[in-house]
Amino acid sequence: MRKLLTATALSCGLAGMAGAEELQLYNWGNYTSPELLAKFEKETGIKVVVTDYDSNDVALAKVEAGGAGFDLVVPSANYVRFWVDKGLVVELDHAKLANIGNIAPEWMDVAWDPGRKFSIPWQWGSTGIAVNTTVYSGDINTSAVFLEVPDELKGKINVVPEMSDILSLATMYAGGEPCSEDAEVMKKVRDLLIAAKPDWISMDYGATERLSNGDWAASVNWNGSTMRARLATEGKVQYGYPKEGFPLFMDSVMLLADAKNVDAAYKFLDFIMVPENAAMISEFARYANGIAGSDAFMSEEMKSAPEVVVPPEHLAHGVFLPGCTGKALEYQTAIWTELQK
Template identity: 50%
Template sequence: MIAKLKYGMIGMAMAAMTVPALAEGELHIYNWGNYTNPELIKKFEETYKVKVTVTDYDSNDTALAKIRAGGHGFDIVVPSANFMPVWIKEGLLIETRPDQMENFKNVEDRWVNVDWDPGRRYSVPWQWGSTGIVVDTSLYKGDINTAKVILDPPPELAGKIDVAPEMNDVMALTIWYLGGEWCTADKELLKKVRDTLVNAKKSWIAMDYSIIDKFASRDYGAAYYWNGAALRSRMQNKDVRFGYPKDGYPLFMDSVAVLKDAKNVENAKLFQNFIMDPQNAALISAFANYANGIKGSDQYMPAHMKGAPEVEIPAEFVDKGRFFKLCEPEVTEIYSKIWTELLK
């Protein structure tokens, strides 16, 4: 997986656990880059007299490796759904019991009993969205709701395509496009996946995490990227549109969890409760332009997000979005070999 609203106070009393009414000290957040609203941080700091620092990472693998190594000094991390079971299994998180926090009542029903954190004993929603096809329609007039734009590009987009360098997202898109199932070990299908990606890459200009400025300058004509960035790109370039691949596209949810070796545990719990308040959740979304999973936040959202097709998935494509789990190690090894070849 990467803009201003009225403020309100957060209630803090919890039935099964206690959070200080007036906190103090520090909080160190480890989060995805370009994903944390400074206004949200300022509000938390001013409300609870806590000094917050935010450090960025660029991938789930980067974050996991950093925390595994120890000595990091962070209190909070924001893993994606498919990585959360790894964090829990390896004992890297504290069971903070968000389900017992006052503001948990605001979590949308669909995000309460999730597969990656049943009952929400460790984490609270941060943002969720999809990976899809971003297109400058002044350059390409064809169907944008297909992975073909990226995997069998039309001539008019050759040399103008960026692909997010996320192995699972790219592999999943290609496997589904070719009619397979995620985590397949079918050798014949995976050979087709490899060949499709290697051939498609000839038409790509980059595998990069930054697209907004590139669409604004019209250096990019298409990208395989996340929906929030697609919306931000459209705000810079009116011709940008976001497509949902009909053969299947990845869904993601990133969630806020507290690290086992956190030094500021109570402040981290306070932050978890804080971001489940609708006004504060809206601040999260207003910056990165993704949905947040908190009931009542819609009324505080910026006008440009309300009804935006990048945020509200069109009905015809809702059932095409899929969360994907981490595959078995032997399957991941095969995928990694294909990915390494693609990156050469």
């Protein structure tokens, strides 16, 4: 999470290694450290080819359609159950993962994958509000910034088109819980979003660049992307944690059921659980990871970043989203379809 406009394949390898073993990684755009891939290839001789996607739904639909040819995928916590239930991924053989013990205890027995039977942590973070504070100096710790857009930000704020994040932010703002099946609450959510949309400049990805270059003055955005924009703008872009509630996510790597390069996949999974390597992932995309000891290899700016280390006063408002099903999903899909028109 994590997303960019890119839809092209990124490959990182040693020149002249024709016929080298390859691994196909399907991951969020602008989310994979080239330095990490170069190190992996140098140590193993395995070339990693990365294909980007920009949403959980896109990734799930592409793989479910069949014939994609990927070995590993990196879905968010609230989508893990869908991959498992659809039989698209296989249970991991922990005996092949010497570094499995490096997963931090708090990230080992998680609700979406107890005991890490199917997934290995990649990165985790939050969805909040990124604002250029030279344009708007009001409260940024509220979803009102995009749901009741202040005059200074009208026509200057973007909303990332990630259904579960946006619907959850709006539902919590309306006083409900994520995946609400309350018709009255969801009508409030629908009305809020439809009324607010004319004040948005766009519903798009690419916030890191567009906040950095001033195309957008604000965006619903992910914390790591916002940190990158803050550094690029010398502190002008700041990250807000909506007090009404905001989503937390963890993206984790899973082995696809039709993977062709299984041995290479296990080598990569074990590789990313080495603390120094996990730190490379975080230093590139600017999100925290779930590997114990990785902090020792991170820069001070990463270890103390307010976008990465959630301030105590905001932590209680963060919620790991469930995977919506049934009536809740029907409500969300109907609202999202209308919002896209």
